[in-house]
Amino acid sequence: MSKQSLSLPRAAVSRRPKVPLTKPLRHRRYRQLWLANLVSNLGTWTQTFASAWLIATVSTSASTSTLVQTATYIPVFLFALFAGVIADAVHRPKFLFFCNCFMALCACALALLVNTGHAAAGPVLAITFCIGSGSAFMWPAWQASMSGLVETDEVEAAATLNNLSYNVAAIVGPAMGGVLFSWIGPGALFLINAISFVGLLGVYAVWWRESTAPVIVRTSFASSLKLGLSSALGCHRYRRILVNVSTVFFSTIAFAGLLPVFVKNVLHMNSSIFGLLMGSLGIGAVGGALLLPTVRQYVGKTRLLAASLFVYGIMLMTLPFLHTVALMVPLIMAAGMAWSATVSTLNAAAQLAFPPAIRARTLSIYLFVMAGGYALGSLVWGRVADHFGVQAALAAAGACVMLNAVALLTGKRETSI
Structure with a gap:
């Protein structure tokens, strides 16, 4: 999107057709995967809460606490x-x-580790x-599929629905974890993730049995990687998307990485409050x-993305100076609305940029940049x-x-999407 397009009259923008949020659910396979993924996301958020x-x-180190986010996203950076x-x-x-089998087995191993008394940080x-x-290898195939x-x-609506699934689980998972952590312990929460x-x-087993393996033109690994990189990096618009992804995720990971330390060491509150604040997002x-x-x-x-980032930034700058949960919850909820718009806008733009034949490869570059921002940001903010506190x-x-x-609004650098 050029700088000139940012000044389009309202009437020009309003001609965009409205695609109902639920429209992608009319496709049977998508609907099955979305529902199953909702349950899996619930397990993921329960484990995310328990690990953090x-x-x-x-x-007692903030750097050690933020390593949970680093350990989650550095594999995506390495393998995407x-x-x-x-x-x-x-x-x-x-x-x-x-x-997904591999990730389920890892969740079982984590539960076993805790239940046998070996739950040290390392x-x-x-x-x-x-x-x-496992997520690093799954995500490109998942998003392309x-x-x-x-x-x-319907791709934008589907991206929003996928984000909705993730965030519905983000409400229930931390809330459930906050209540259950001190009752049944983290080991049981990790086992819930495995079961999820x-x-x-x-669904994957049925899809695998019912579908015919596609005819794939075999090329060397190096040639395939080169095609994906040249397609993504050779596209001016896609480079703008990647610039936004790198800067946005580098900064926003501070909330997830530092929230447990903030609750424990600054607010001096317990796991239930941590779960409440996570769920508020x-x-x-x-x-x-x-x-x-x-x-x-x-x-x-571009304007939607800029407005969303502005709201999220206000939350991060204001939250540290509040000490009343009643004020924190609506502030974080507002940031959650902004975060939904941010993620779905960037993700849909990336998915629509290239044809299906090379979509997984180009999306892997999006995930590579996203994970790099997350991993580096978690280390830096820790x-x-x-x-400095x-x-x-x-x-x-x-x-x-x-x-x-x-930067998005002023257009002083090529960051519009």
């Missing part, structure tokens, strides 16, 4: 490019089945890295997903928190998010 709070309780090539060269339902982070590795199950005009894969594995994101189809009729993508780190991250929003 467990590490925060066994370590290779995973994209593989995803375009295999039978995807079969491939996704085995990726082993927990190591298994978290393994689960992240999901966008291929709906019509082109069962439905998704069943999910509640807002669900509300945002429901409003997005209408908002997109009247607001261009170190900033150790040296958690509150200063959150405020600084918020300032970075707002700078990105200003």
